[in-house]
Amino acid sequence: GEDVEQSLFLSVREGDSSVINCTYTDSSSTYLYWYKQEPGAGLQLLTYIFSNMDMKQDQRLTVLLNKKDKHLSLRIADTQTGDSAIYFCAERRRSGGYNKLIFGAGTRLAVHP
């Protein structure tokens, strides 16, 4: 099917690592993205990974890509209360001559003391 799937909730303690998982469907997707949405706001691009990469690290963020299983994960090291938000995984597909983003339902990350 078309769905990008994510678990809906994750709760972690401040200072621990958070791992948010995502499975996508189209093996030909060239780019995969992680977006962050704070309450009542638009989406902000956190990071992206090109499909020929296995891993990408950017400060506290690590993205792992397993193309065989179509599995993407986002690890946030030393999670802080400011990381509380909804995290969306998205895959890019080319369709009808334009780039289309297919989003997962979002994982709500709650960080507690």
Next chain:
Amino acid sequence: DGGITQSPKYLFRKEGQNVTLSCEQNLNHDAMYWYRQDPGQGLRLIYYSQIVNDFQKGDIAEGYSVSREKKESFPLTVTSAQKNPTAFYLCASTVDREYYNEQFFGPGTRLTVL
């Protein structure tokens, strides 16, 4: 500062009324998009436009209409034909190059039908 603005932030509409949501960008982006967000669901594409005077239906276009008369502007009209319009609406834009194609999002408009 470059960015995308959406107005209003909150909008209330009576059943049977049409309402127009504004989206403006000063990023000189070619492509613009409208998404709808409902609780517990991902973003769903309503309409998109790659260039001025051209736009295409997305996955849930029924009950919505758009125009793209200027590069900077992509207003969305929610018509009375939309059966369940209460939602959070997000506008986005991008240069739409082949490579990584970051979509920049506006802050959103929350529409409530009374």
